[in-house]
Structure formats: structure tokens, C-alpha cells
Amino acid sequence: MSEKIKSYPGFRIKTADLREGKVPFEAWRPRVRYAWSAGIAMSRFLEELKNGRIIATYCNKCGRIMVPPRVFCEQCFKPVDGWKYVKDTGTINTYSVSFIAGDASRIKEPIIVAVIDIDGASPGMGILHKIGEINWKEVKFGMKVKAVWKPPEERVGSITDIKYFKPIREETL
Amino acid sequence: MFGKKRVAIVGAGLTLFRRNLKETGKELAYEASKMALDAAGMELSDIQSVVMGTAPDAFDGVHMKGEYLADGAGARNKPYVRVYVGGGTGVFTPLAGWWHVASGQFDTCLVVCEEKMSSCFPHPAYAFTTIFDNILARPLGTTLIWIFALEMHRYMHKHNIKKEQIARVAVKNKRNALDHPCAQLAANITVEDVLNSEIMCWPVQRLDISPTSDGAAALVLASEDVAKKVTDNPVWIDGVGWCIDSTIWTNRDLYYPDYVEYAARMAYKMAGIKNPPKEIDLAEPYDPFDYKELHHMEGLLLCRKGEAPKLTEEGVTARDGDLPICPSGGLLGVGNPIAAAGAMKVCEVFWQLRGEAGKRQVPGDPRTGVAQAWGDLMQYGSVIVLRR
Ligand SMILES: [Zn+2]
Numbered sequence: 001m002s003e004k005i006k007s008y009p010g011f012r013i014k015t016a017d018l019r020e021g022k023v024p025f026e027a028w029r030p031r032v033r034y035a036w037s038a039g040i041a042m043s044r045f046l047e048e049l050k051n052g053r054i055i056a057t058y059c060n061k062c063g064r065i066m067v068p069p070r071v072f073c074e075q076c077f078k079p080v081d082g083w084k085y086v087k088d089t090g091t092i093n094t095y096s097v098s099f100i101a102g103d104a105s106r107i108k109e110p111i112i113v114a115v116i117d118i119d120g121a122s123p124g125m126g127i128l129h130k131i132g133e134i135n136w137k138e139v140k141f142g143m144k145v146k147a148v149w150k151p152p153e154e155r156v157g158s159i160t161d162i163k164y165f166k167p168i169r170e171e172t173l
Numbered sequence: 174m175f176g177k178k179r180v181a182i183v184g185a186g187l188t189l190f191r192r193n194l195k196e197t198g199k200e201l202a203y204e205a206s207k208m209a210l211d212a213a214g215m216e217l218s219d220i221q222s223v224v225m226g227t228a229p230d231a232f233d234g235v236h237m238k239g240e241y242l243a244d245g246a247g248a249r250n251k252p253y254v255r256v257y258v259g260g261g262t263g264v265f266t267p268l269a270g271w272w273h274v275a276s277g278q279f280d281t282c283l284v285v286c287e288e289k290m291s292s293c294f295p296h297p298a299y300a301f302t303t304i305f306d307n308i309l310a311r312p313l314g315t316t317l318i319w320i321f322a323l324e325m326h327r328y329m330h331k332h333n334i335k336k337e338q339i340a341r342v343a344v345k346n347k348r349n350a351l352d353h354p355c356a357q358l359a360a361n362i363t364v365e366d367v368l369n370s371e372i373m374c375w376p377v378q379r380l381d382i383s384p385t386s387d388g389a390a391a392l393v394l395a396s397e398d399v400a401k402k403v404t405d406n407p408v409w410i411d412g413v414g415w416c417i418d419s420t421i422w423t424n425r426d427l428y429y430p431d432y433v434e435y436a437a438r439m440a441y442k443m444a445g446i447k448n449p450p451k452e453i454d455l456a457e458p459y460d461p462f463d464y465k466e467l468h469h470m471e472g473l474l475l476c477r478k479g480e481a482p483k484l485t486e487e488g489v490t491a492r493d494g495d496l497p498i499c500p501s502g503g504l505l506g507v508g509n510p511i512a513a514a515g516a517m518k519v520c521e522v523f524w525q526l527r528g529e530a531g532k533r534q535v536p537g538d539p540r541t542g543v544a545q546a547w548g549d550l551m552q553y554g555s556v557i558v559l560r561r
Contacts, residue, residue: 002524008187008188008354009188009201009208010194010201010387011194013195014193015193017193030234036308038308039308068309070421094324094330095323095326096326096375096376097322097374098316098318098319098374099371099375101316102299104296104298111314113315113319113322125424128310128315136375158312159308159312160313
């Protein structure tokens with residue numbers, strides 16, 4: 001705002017005014033759906049998830065082993081040099097705990113979300129997933145975690161074939 | 174000099190920011206554009222080109238949004254383009270306007286930013302889900318707040334920053350906004366209010382976040398010869414920078430926005446700025462969340478990494494501090510109609526440098542200011558340096 005300007009345009013209404021028809025409006029709902037081919041790299045990745053394995057690609061020029069895998073190295077801008085299985089364990093790089101759903105409404109059980117740096121890939125190669133079998137207040141940065149897979153017959157070739165990652169307890173090491 | 178011509182801002186316009194405005198996006202664009210033209214003492218016929226900035230089409234449910242808004246931006250029968258870099262759009266749009274004029278192709282450019290988030294039901298947050306990776310992120314039910322909370326938490330962890338320190342940004346900005354006549358969420362709140370507010374996605378709480386809003390902002394850009402004819406106090410665009418990082422954000426360390434630093438270095442080099450904290454008198458970094466102001470102060474090289482919370486605690490970033498940050502009230506206080514919010518920051522620096530900011534005026538006769546916006550998947554930085 002400039003002190004030279006005395007009034008600013010804009011007529012405030014309430015969202016409820018729209019719902020209750022207190023202001024003229026028009027409503028519309030889109031009727032489309034989408035289906036995406038997963039692509040060259042992701043198709044292989046998803047097929048391997050169905051087999052209960054996480055696969056990476058590597059680039060011999062920069063030396064990175066990359067998860068999620070890609071068919072070209074975005075740094076070197078060349079094709080990757082091959083595929084490599086990595087572990088289904090990793091380290092929590094960062095995490096957050098959601099108490100709300102997509103529409104901002106409250107949910108009963110909080111969802112723990114994390115970036116998990118995958119063992120066997122280059123440092124800092126993380127994927128987004130959920131953390132389970134732990135109270136959210138006990139989650140720590142740097143915590144070691146392991147994938148909890150759906151039973152083979154329930155896997156469909158999706159990132160959700162991993163139900164979540166659970167902490168690796170001392171005694172199970 | 175960069176470009177063929179030096180470029181000035183000669184007028185600015187802004188609508189109210191509110192959760193829900195009766196005006197259409199087109200009408201809001203018109204109101205801001207007309208105000209900017211009036212402030213510059215110019216007519217639409219003086220405008221040779223128009224650049225529109227507006228963020229996800231999904232909010233409006235109007236897919237050719239640039240075209241839809243064209244009449245409101247005064248673009249009829251003129252060279253016109255819509256630009257879009259997510260949340261970075263509001264500062265990027267003036268940058269695009271800059272190259273229209275700096276190239277020597279046009280003497281004037283009207284820059285218009287508009288956002289109308291209220292049309293999307295049940296909540297505009299749903300529209301944001303369309304920005305995520307369709308194979309890896311969407312099946313998990315990813316939301317915008319999840320990923321920002323991941324970034325905030327990483328930043329806090331890396332530098333051992335407490336939530337109390339971050340909350341001070343929300344307190345400061347909402348209070349600054351009390352002096353902004355367009356503000357949606359101006360308030361006198363305390364650090365305790367922030368810490369006691371509803372947990373959305375830990376560590377993000379209700380009062381850490383800016384609201385969803387409707388609103389528009391506009392700027393008139395002119396080449397040096399035209400600017401000197403229409404005004405005695407032009408504000409020069411002396412530095413521009415923009416940069417994008419990889420979309421695979423889970424492979425980056427989120428504690429620091431490298432791409433903001435690269436954009437800032439580009440803009441500072443052009444403006445001849447060697448010591449940003451000394452040479453910059455005020456800044457409007459992008460603050461959709463309170464931690465983002467701190468994150469961006471560091472990316473803008475206004476302090477060392479991890480030092481922004483301390484400067485905030487010490488009052489350095491207050492409106493009357495040594496380095497005022499978000500004297501407007503920012504997105505946290507004024508509101509966040511995405512593209513219009515970034516442009517509001519450029520308007521604020523323009524008014525501050527002209528000494529027209531009234532109750533919000535920072536002391537010390539500021540000469541140099543910077544505005545910055547941030548967007549896409551935590552990967553885009555746009556930076557503008559203004560001088561009087
Ligand atoms: Zn490479």
C-alpha cells in the first residue's frame with residue numbers, strides 16, 4: 001500500500017455465502033480421469049517392488065547410485081550405465097507427522113511421513129514414504145528403518161507395495 | 174549495464190487480500206492494473222506489452238487462465254504472455270517484464286499477478302495434490318503440508334533451531350500487517366499463541382502458515398527515457414535472478430535452498446552487490462510458512478546458514494531493526510494469493526524505496542531492497558533487486 005492511495009478494491013464475501021446461494025454463482029465438477037504409463041525407469045522400479053526388491057540405476061561418470069532410478073543422469077545428462085539392487089533398509093533423513101487429511105480435516109491416527117535415505121544407494125538418495133510401528137514422539141533423525149512389505153499376492157507394482165518402514169530395533173540387528 | 178535498456182518501476186497497484194472476494198479473477202486483475210496505471214499517471218494506450226503471472230490452473234478450474242485473464246490485464250491487441258513458476262511466479266513475473274523492456278523491444282510493460290483460490294472445493298489444498306509426482310508421491314496421499322513440514326524439520330534439525338525461535342517470525346509478520354490496509358490475517362499474537370495452535374503436520378502448526386487468499390497486484394515497468402518523463406522518483410530494477418533445482422527433491426538436503434542462493438548471486442552480481450547484509454536496506458523474502466522467511470534470508474545471503482533465527486530474536490529483522498525483513502507483514506500477515514502475494518512483495522519494496530509506505534515505512538531512508546519468491550516442488554527461486 002502506498003500512503004497516496006486512499007482505498008483498495010475488493011468486496012469480501014464468505015465461503016458460506018457461496019454454499020448457501022447468498023451470492024450468484026455457478027458450480028461445476030470435472031469429469032476426467034488420468035492413467036499414466038509409468039515410463040521406462042519407473043516401470044522397472046515398480047515391477048521390482050512387486051518382487052519385494054528396491055532397484056536403483058547408476059552413472060559411471062558422477063559415480064552416483066540413484067534411487068528413485070532414472071534412465072538418464074540429470075547431472076551428467078547422459079544415459080545411466082546400469083541397474084543395481086539396493087537394500088530395503090535406510091536412515092530417516094527428515095520426518096513430519098500429519099494430523100490432517102488432504103482437505104485439512106483432522107484424522108484420528110497421525111501419519112508419520114519421512115524421507116528415507118536408502119542403504120546401498122549414494123548418500124542422500126532418499127525416497128518419500130511412511131513410518132509405522134512406532135509412536136510419533138519416539139521417531140528420531142538418523143533412525144535406521146526397514147521396509148514392511150505387503151504379502152506377495154497383494155502387491156500390484158506400486159510404491160504402496162511397501163506398507164511403510166519400521167524402526168530396526170537393537171535386538172533385531 | 175545488463176540488457177539494452179535500464180528498467181524502472183513507475184507505478185504499483187494492489188487489491189485487498191481476502192479468503193473470498195466477490196470479484197472474478199479478471200475483475201481483480203483489472204482493479205490492480207488500473208490502480209498501477211493511475212499511480213504511474215499513464216493510460217493503457219501507453220502500454221506496449223503485458224505479462225501475466227498466475228499459479229495453478231486447478232484453483233480456478235479454468236485451464237487457459239492466461240487467456241481468461243487477458244482482458245483484465247489490459248492485454249487486448251497487445252503482445253502478451255502468461256508466465257508460471259509455481260509459488261515463484263509473483264517475483265518471476267516482474268523479471269519477465271524486465272526482459273521485455275531491457276531487451277529494447279518495448280518501452281513499457283504492464284506486469285499483472287492474480288490468484289483466486291476460493292473457487293476450489295472442498296479446499297484448495299486438494300488442487301495442490303496435482304503438483305506431486307504421479308507415480309511415487311500421489312499414491313501415498315502426499316499433501317503440500319507434508320513436504321513443507323519435512324523441509325522445516327530438516328532445517329530445524331540441522332541447526333538445532335527451536336520452534337519458539339521460528340514462531341517469532343509469525344508474530345512479527347502478523348503484527349507488521351496491522352499497518353497494511355490490504356491485510357487478511359493481521360494480528361497481535363504471541364509466541365505462545367503459535368506454539369499452542371493446532372498441530373497440522375508436526376512441526377507445522379496452524380499459526381506457522383499463511384492463509385489461502387484471493388487478490389491481485391500490478392506494476393508498470395518503463396525504460397529509462399520513459400520513466401524519467403513520467404516520474405521524478407523511479408525505482409530501478411538493478412538485479413534479476415532465477416534458478417531451478419532438480420525436481421527429485423528427496424535426493425536433496427532440504428536444510429538449505431541452493432537454488433535461492435544461485436538466483437540471489439545472479440541478481441547481486443548484476444546489481445554490483447558484494448556484501449548483501451551491508452548493502453541491502455530491507456528485504457521481502459517469501460514467507461508462506463514462518464520458517465521459510467529464515468530459510469530464505471540464508472539463501473539470499475543476508476546472514477550465515479543457521480543464523481537467521483538469532484537475528485530474528487535480536488530484533489534485527491523488525492521494521493525498525495538494522496535489516497527489516499517483511500515490513501509489509503508478508504504472506505503470513507497480508508495473505509497468500511500465490512502469484513499476487515509475490516508481486517505484493519515487489520510492490521512493498523517499491524513503496525518503501527519511494528518513502529510512501531506510511532505507517533509501515535522503515536526508517537533510515539532505504540535505497541536498496543530485495544524481494545524473493547519460492548516455488549514448484551521446493552526447488553525454484555526468483556529474486557529482484559530494486560534501487561532508488
Ligand atoms: Zn552422472
